[in-house]
Amino acid sequence: MRTTIAALVAVLITALAPGLAHAAEPPSNDDFDHATAVTSLPYHGELTTAGSTKAPDDPTECYYYGTDSVWLSYTAPEDAIVRATIGGQPYMAVYTGERGSLSMVPGTCTFMQTKTDTFHVKAGTTYYFALVEHYAGYGKDFTFDLITVPAEANDDRASASVTGFPATFEGDLRRASSEPDELRSACEPEAVQSVWYRYTADRARFVHLARTQNYGFTVSAFRAGDLSEVDCASARVNNGAVFAVAAGESYLIRVAAEEANAGYFKMAFGNAPAIRPSFSAPTDPSAYNDISFTPYAGDPLGMDLATGEIQFGDGTSAPITGRDTIKHRYAKDGEYNVRVTGSTKDGRSGTTERVLKVETHDVTLSGFSVPSTARAGETKRLKVSVGNNTRFDEEVTVRLEAESGDIGSLTQRVAAAGKVEFPFAYTFTADDVARGTVTFKVAGNLRYRYDLDDNPKDNELTASTKVRPAAGGSTRID
Known part of the structure; x- marks a missing residue:
């Protein structure tokens, strides 16, 4: 029996040995110094992370907990925009520099579900692609494609896309660039990868530029004539931009992002919603007490009143300053028609009136x-x-x-x-x-x-x- 068991173990070792040897052998591009060179575009590679390892000095700026990795390199012959696509499970980060002091290209750390990234390359610069597994020992075969892509057609201000009204704007700010004389927004001057649209108003109206997908970009509007900025909204402002347009006047609409935040965008261009200024007050006011009136714009976009007036209905009134509470005491009981008139900073105005019942019990x-x-x-x-x-x-x-x-x-x-x-x-x-x-x-x-x-x-x-x-x-x- 002992001889039989020993023979069986020997057979199993013999059967498994080729697999064990294969798993232990790392790919040729396992180390940064042996990165697979991409010499021309378009490039398609059949690659694997099976058997790959992690070097002690592998960069950790993108997913520090990443484990096994393989490397590719590409030296750009000219300034261009490239797109890398992964067909498989690794995530990707792109670096420049020397081993031990690599810098990640802004915006090139892909998420687990993101398998495509687009970024700008400079002539003569070498870019290193780290393809990394999340867990040790989970290496698999995958594909890697690298191609050049054109810039957005409306990348330059001079080639702004002419738009009607209403409209939907969408595109990829990773395929946008900054012009030497880039017209920057006061809201976020560091956002310089931009695309442009041109709109000529058929009549006077208030318009709204609303983000509908991906909020990491800045939107601004300029008069086409003197290039003065009429409104802007940074990536930190979710409600977009609102401004008044005059009949027959042309406007330039700019969508931009910093390199690290550039990506797909989508936004709606349409009429700005009307405001309905009003106020809040205690539910049971009396003639014995000061009543606290809190005016508000009634704006679906959440803007405050910049100016306005509240008429208390007893022949007196008070100016409105933002959200400041206004106190007023009525001399006697009664039903008072309280009127609120106000404007937001973008110029939209409105007036509402409602009855306030003052009833004293004493x-x-x-x-x-x-x-x-x-x-x-x-x-x-x-x-x-x-x-x-x-x-x-x-x-x-x-x-x-x-x-x-x-x-x-x-x-x-x-x-x-x-x-x-x-x-x-x-x-x-x-x-x-x-x-x-x-x-x-x-x-x-x-x-x-x-x-x-x-x-x-x-x-x-x-x-x-x-x-x-x-x-x-x-x-x-x-």
């Missing part, structure tokens, strides 16, 4: 009558006077308490501008004698209003009664 505890003295065991009457200062009938609850705790409450209707007495009774105790004086407190509130009284400072009263022992006896204190 009752006053105007009197609290208690006996000046009392004896233990006596029951005395206490009386609270409640007046209604407003034009609304109110359900009022008055609660009575003392040092001993809550005594009770009473609810009654108080007519508008009326006055009602709330009667209570209290039986004095030996504990009250021990204290010497009972201090009563009454508090009034509106029964059916969650925010209670609009003027709560006149809703509480206190009064005191001196308490003596019961007549004909004594009060014992343990």
Whole structure:
């Protein structure tokens, strides 16, 4: 049996040995110093990362956790735009420089799902392509293609694409370049890989340049005549650019990105949405309080009002400054037509009006009558006077308490501008004698209003009664 097992192991080793030897042998371009030279374009290569390794000085700027890699190199004979395409699982990064001090070409670190990249090459510069596996031992065959591609047709300002209205713009800013006299945007002057569009307005309107895919680019608009910039939106502003156009005037629209952010773009060119200025205010304003008005533009694009006015409907008004809160107090109750007029910085304007209902609810505890003295065991009457200062009938609850705790409450209707007495009774105790004086407190509130009284400072009263022992006896204190 032992001989049989040994023979079987020997057979297995013999069968597996060729595979093991093949897996251990790295490809010829495994190391940077032996990169496969691409001598002419177009290039197509059948390559593999099987058996590849990672050198200690392999660059880690793109996916530092990458493992096995192979290399290719290409020396550009002239300035051009090239496109590299991977057919397989490696990711790619492109470098220039010398071993140990390589610099990655901006924007050439591909994502796991991205298998194509486009970038500019300079005559005489050697570019090194690192094809890297994410996990050790997962090497496989793949294809690599490198070709030259033309620049976008509207790469230069002089060759701006003429557009109608509305329109959709799309293209690849990796296939765009910077002109020697590049007209830069104030929003992002470092974004210089640009394409251009030309638009002549058939009538006056407000237009909107809206990003619809890939937000990593800047958009700006210039007057074609004097090249003055009318509006711009950097890559950090998601809502795009809005500007007014005049009938018969031509405009240049520029789409641009930095080299590291250049890529596919898509945007819509159409009418800018109208604004509907309005305001927010407390839901239950009263004539006792300053009302905080917060104006807003009502702009679907999220812009603030740059200028404007709010008319309160009582003959007074106030200017609007951005999102600043405006305070106003009405002299009396009523329904006021509040009008907001305003403009955004791009010139869009609008006016809206809505009714603000000012309704004051206020009752006053105007009197609290208690006996000046009392004896233990006596029951005395206490009386609270409640007046209604407003034009609304109110359900009022008055609660009575003392040092001993809550005594009770009473609810009654108080007519508008009326006055009602709330009667209570209290039986004095030996504990009250021990204290010497009972201090009563009454508090009034509106029964059916969650925010209670609009003027709560006149809703509480206190009064005191001196308490003596019961007549004909004594009060014992343990």
